[in-house]
Amino acid sequence: QVQLVESGGGVVQPGRSLRLSCAASGFAFGGYSMHWVRQAPGKGLEWVAVISHDGSDKYYADSVKGRFTISRDNSRNTLSLQMNSLRIEDTAVYYCARDGADIVVLYYFDSWGQGTLVSVSS
C-alpha cells in the first residue's frame, strides 16, 4: 500500500534553514505529482508547494515563495522541502501528500504521511 514517511523536522532558530524529506513506497512514485501541506498547532491545513511528476513544474504558496524549494529524486523515491529564512509563523506539522491522479495534477491529496514537526523558536 502507499506509504509516505517524513523526516527532518526539529527545532530551529528564526532565519535558519531546515530540510525535510519524504520517503515514498508502495506506488510508482515517478508517475505522481507530490505536495507539501502544513498545519500550525491547533490550526487548519495550509497547502505549501507542489512538484510535478517529473520535477519540471513547481508552484508555491505566497507565504513561502522565495524561501522554500521543493524537489524530488525519482530514482530514490524521495521528496524534499528545503526551507530557508525560517520564521516563527512557519512552525507547523509538515505533511507530504500524493496528488489524486498520476501524470496530471488534480490538486487534491489521496495519501498523506504522518507528518514531521518543525518548530521555529529563538
Next chain:
Amino acid sequence: SYVLTQPPSVSVAPGQTARITCGGNNVGFRSVHWYQQKPGQAPVLVVYDDSDRPSGIPERFSGSKSGDTATLTITRVEAGDEADYYCQVYESNSDHPVFGGGTKLAVL
C-alpha cells in the same frame, strides 16, 4: 484570496445524520474534496470530486453540492466519526489549493 467557509462545529447523536457545509464563491463550478482528521493523525481523504469515495471509505460518507454550498453528509454517525473535517478546492486564479477552516464533529 479565495475563502471557503465551514461551521466551526457540528454536534450529532450516535445513529443520526451529520451534515457539514462548505461555502464559497462559485463552489458549484469547482470540484470539492473532503478530508477527515482525527486527533494526532494525518488527514484522510473521504470524498473527492464532489461525491466520489476512495476505496475503503464507508458508504455512510457522501458529498453533494447545491449552488455555492457543498455538503458532506455522514449517515448513521458513530463515535469513531468524531474528528475535524476539511473541505478543499483548487483555486485557478492563484493556482493554489484552498482549504476551509475545518469543522469539528462532536458525537454526543
